[in-house]
Amino acid sequence: MSDSDIVILGTGIHPFGRFDKSPEEIGAFAAKQALEDAGMKWSDIQTAYLSRMYLPATSGARILRNLGNPGIPIVDIEAACASGGAALRQAVIAIRSGEVDTALVLGVEKMPRGFMDPNMIYSPWQVKMGMSMNPAYWSMRAMRHMYEFGTTDEQIARVAYKNHKNSVHNPNAMYRKEFSMEDILNSRLVCDPIRLLEICAANDGAAALVVTTRKKASKLGGRPITIAACQHTIAQYSADFRCPADSMSATINNPGPTAVTAAKAYEQAGMSVADISCFEVQDTDAFCEIEIYEELGLCPLGEGGPLVESGQADIGGKYPVNMSGGLISKGEPVGASHVAQVVELVSQLRGNSGNRQVEGAKAAMGHVLGAGGNCAVTILKA
Amino acid sequence: MSDLSSGELLPVKEGLVSGAGQDDVRLLGSQCDSCGEVSIGTNSVCLNCGSEEIQSIELSTEGELWTYTIVQHKPPGEYLGPEPFQPFGLGLIELPDGVRIMAPLEGDIVSFEIGAKMELKPWVLKGANGQAYRAFRFASVSL
Numbered sequence: 001m002s003d004s005d006i007v008i009l010g011t012g013i014h015p016f017g018r019f020d021k022s023p024e025e026i027g028a029f030a031a032k033q034a035l036e037d038a039g040m041k042w043s044d045i046q047t048a049y050l051s052r053m054y055l056p057a058t059s060g061a062r063i064l065r066n067l068g069n070p071g072i073p074i075v076d077i078e079a080a081c082a083s084g085g086a087a088l089r090q091a092v093i094a095i096r097s098g099e100v101d102t103a104l105v106l107g108v109e110k111m112p113r114g115f116m117d118p119n120m121i122y123s124p125w126q127v128k129m130g131m132s133m134n135p136a137y138w139s140m141r142a143m144r145h146m147y148e149f150g151t152t153d154e155q156i157a158r159v160a161y162k163n164h165k166n167s168v169h170n171p172n173a174m175y176r177k178e179f180s181m182e183d184i185l186n187s188r189l190v191c192d193p194i195r196l197l198e199i200c201a202a203n204d205g206a207a208a209l210v211v212t213t214r215k216k217a218s219k220l221g222g223r224p225i226t227i228a229a230c231q232h233t234i235a236q237y238s239a240d241f242r243c244p245a246d247s248m249s250a251t252i253n254n255p256g257p258t259a260v261t262a263a264k265a266y267e268q269a270g271m272s273v274a275d276i277s278c279f280e281v282q283d284t285d286a287f288c289e290i291e292i293y294e295e296l297g298l299c300p301l302g303e304g305g306p307l308v309e310s311g312q313a314d315i316g317g318k319y320p321v322n323m324s325g326g327l328i329s330k331g332e333p334v335g336a337s338h339v340a341q342v343v344e345l346v347s348q349l350r351g352n353s354g355n356r357q358v359e360g361a362k363a364a365m366g367h368v369l370g371a372g373g374n375c376a377v378t379i380l381k382a
Numbered sequence: 383m384s385d386l387s388s389g390e391l392l393p394v395k396e397g398l399v400s401g402a403g404q405d406d407v408r409l410l411g412s413q414c415d416s417c418g419e420v421s422i423g424t425n426s427v428c429l430n431c432g433s434e435e436i437q438s439i440e441l442s443t444e445g446e447l448w449t450y451t452i453v454q455h456k457p458p459g460e461y462l463g464p465e466p467f468q469p470f471g472l473g474l475i476e477l478p479d480g481v482r483i484m485a486p487l488e489g490d491i492v493s494f495e496i497g498a499k500m501e502l503k504p505w506v507l508k509g510a511n512g513q514a515y516r517a518f519r520f521a522s523v524s525l
Contacts, residue, residue, distance in 0.1 A: 118459035125395035127459040128507055129517055130486055136472050139451035147449070147496045191472075192452040237430045247422040248474060248482040250448075252430065 003215040006095050007224035008380070010038025010210035011343040016330045017174040018113070019204050023055055026206040027063035027108040030336075034104065034208035039220045042067040045210070046100035048074045051087035051107040052335035053120075063108060080121070081282060082232055082368045083107070084207075084338025085376020089230045091211045102212040107339030111202040121244060121371045135199055135285060137241045139191035142287035146193065148302065151290060153193055155305030157184040159286035160198040160328055162314055167325025169355040172340070174203055174331040198286035203331035207340035225346045228269035228363065228379040233261045235373020243373050257375035258295035258367065265365070265377040273297040276379070277361035278348055279319065280341035282369040283326040289313075292367060293321070315358060323348065323356045338376055341366035349382040391506065391516040397424030399516050407504035407518045409441040411479060420479045443502040444523065445477040452491045462507035462515070475500050475520045488521035499523040 012033025014026040027050075035042060042064075050060030060074040079086035084107045091103035118132035126132055145151045161181050167173040179197055187197040217224040235242075235257040238249035266272055273296060281296070283289040290304035298319045299307045307313060313321040324330060324344040327337065345364035347353045363381040368374075393399045401407045413420045414428035415435035421428070424438050450473030463470065463486070471487030471494050487494055488503050500520040507515040 115458040118457070122459070123395070124460075125398070125517075127457070128394055128462045128509075128515065129505075130453060130457045130461050130463050130470065131472060131484060132459050132461070133453060133455070133457040136451050136453050136457075140449045140472070140474060143451055143496070144449035189452070189454045191454060194451075246484050248484075249419060249421075249430070249480065250476050250482050251480045252419065 001214065001226070003213065005214040005226045006092050007212060007214050007217050007226050008209050008342065008346055009212050009217045009220065009222050009224050010034040010036070010040065011346045012037060012208040013172050013340055013343045014206040015172045016203055016205035016333055016336070016340070023059060023108050023110045024063050024066055026204060027106055028066045030206040030208040031064065031067060031104060031106050034210050038210035039222050040102070040210055043070055044102055045072060045104045046102050047072055047094055048104040048106065049087040049090050050074065050076045051083040051105065051339060052076060052109055053078050053080060053083055054109055054111050054334065059108070060106065063106065079232060079376070080372050080374045081332070081334055081337060081370020082374035082376035083335045085230065085368055085378060086232045088209065088211070088339070088342065088378060089232050089376070092227055092230050095211060095213060101216050102210065105209040105211060105339060106206070107208070107336035108206040109333030109335040110204045111333060113202065116202055126244070126246060131246070133191065135191045135194050137244055138285040138288055139194045141241050141291065142193055145287065145291065149305065151305040153185060154181065155309050156193065156198060156286045156290065157181055158308045159283065159289045160184050162308065163283060163322045163326035163328045164197070166315060166323055166356055167329030170325050170329070173325040173329040174201065175329045194285050194287060198328065200284050200327035201331045203333050205331065205333035205336040205340065207336045207343050209339060209342060223350050225349050226381045228271065228381045229265040230378045231261050231264040231268060232374070232376040233257055233264070235375070236260070240373035242369065242371055244371065256295050257373045258292055258369055261375040261377045262296050262367070265379050269379040271363060271379060276363050276365050278323060278345070278358040279321045279365045279367065280324060280326070280344055281321055281367040283322055283328050284332065286328065289321065289326070296365070296367065315356060320358045323353065323358060338366055338368040338378070341368070342378055342380070345380050349380055391514050394507065394515040394517040395423065398422060399518055401504065401516055404506060405504055407502060407516055409483065409502060409518065411439050411441040411481065412436050413439050420481045422481060422483050441479050441481070441483070442477045445475040445500055447494060447496055447498045447500050448474045448476040448482050449496060450487060450494050460510070462509060473520065486519045488519040493522060
């Protein structure tokens with residue numbers, strides 16, 4: 001621990017769900033909660049970043065002027081599902097530069113029901129030909145994994161079973177209901193082999209972080225949690241389905257964005273996977289979580305199915321994943337998603353997570369992955 | 383203004399498909415002189431290495447199914463497939479040129495198998511404005 005460590009001193013979250021409230025209301029709610037948790041006032045913040053994908057231009061300023069307008073720089077950041085990681089990384093860089101010592105990272109989203117607007121990420125010809133449904137891409141990846149490694153429908157369903165079960169203890173999740181394996185395997189197919197109870201929904205939500213230096217935090221008291229790493233990358237050529245790809249190379253096998261980003265984060269933190277007590281990852285669909293185990297190094301390639309089946313990813317297992325219930329239960333208000341993962345991980349590292357607490361959590365990882373092959377990984381340590 | 387009554391087809395994407403008449407479709411690609419990588423569509427820059435030394439090529443019409451899914455619900459946006467909506471296969475077909483191209487699959491949704499031989503088929507789509515587009519699908523090679 002050193003004075004120059006960059007820490008999270010305050011967290012705030014507006015529950016994820018569907019609300020008759022504006023982005024300004026839910027955003028200001030989360031920001032105020034984070035400031036209160038940090039023991040700070042809005043006037044203590046020197047720069048702010050808003051993570052968002054669907055909200056219009058200058059949303060950061062529109063939301064945060066409701067707390068007063070001190071005239072600080074407020075910047076909107078967009079990197080699809082990794083927007084929150086990209087915003088947190090900007091805050092870390094700004095503080096590390098020495099220009100500021102305290103920043104607010106806010107993630108806010110308000111999204112329509114149903115499949116995401118295809119025109120935001122697909123070309124017109126892909127829409128015309130029926131290639132504009134996100135779950136189709138995840139499903140093609142799942143089908144190939146099943147073909148190559150023998151991954152089963154039951155193993156995929158086991159991810160959804162675990163995450164729904166964990167969500168019961170998370171008051172900020174949209175769905176807080178436990179489902180049996182049978183319920184999940186009998187829910188309707190969206191795109192083979194992915195089923196309704198195995199995918200996440202678009203919704204509304206907000207989360208906020210007060211980021212500062214350990215030196216400043218130690219004067220204020222509270223429970224600072226160190227940001228050991230925060231990395232964001234975009235998939236290399238032909239390395240990810242979520243670009244969204246209209247083709248893939250059959251000759252070049254670049255590592256996927258999760259593997260690349262995680263490797264950078266482990267290096268920055270000076271840690272390996274064995275040092276991480278718990279994980280929040282991008283389970284946009286249940287299969288995706290299996291592939292993420294493999295790319296984060298929780299198990300060798302092809303063994304993600306057996307890993308979840310053995311209970312190793314459960315709370316109490318060797319590598320607890322998605323203690324919050326994951327995106328499958330919380331929903332994915334895109335801009336707020338990674339910020340809320342970090343809120344959950346700070347809670348875990350402070351030992352405040354009640355019935356979903358991972359005993360003795362010392363270090364934690366958040367991971368998001370989405371359109372454009374955008375991936376962000378944050379590692380925190382108590 | 384094109385004469386719609388004569389059924390003139392516009393390529394669903396310029397530089398990706400060409401053909402003559404309703405029952406013809408060819409896929410266009412690009413090959414990089416520098417790294418050798420093949421990509422779909424007519425590109426002026428190699429998507430792998432960034433080289434501008436790149437040639438237009440015609441892609442193979444047969445390949446193998448590398449992966450697929452069945453799209454069970456009507457995709458969002460201006461989907462121009464059959465009305466009323468019918469579940470359809472969507473897959474990546476590995477062509478001998480060294481590229482896997484994504485395409486809708488023609489045929490019974492229970493019939494697809496990874497590794498199966500597939501062939502390019504013309505697919506004509508009608509837009510809401512009456513404009514017809516030259517698109518493509520792949521189907522299992524009939525034995």
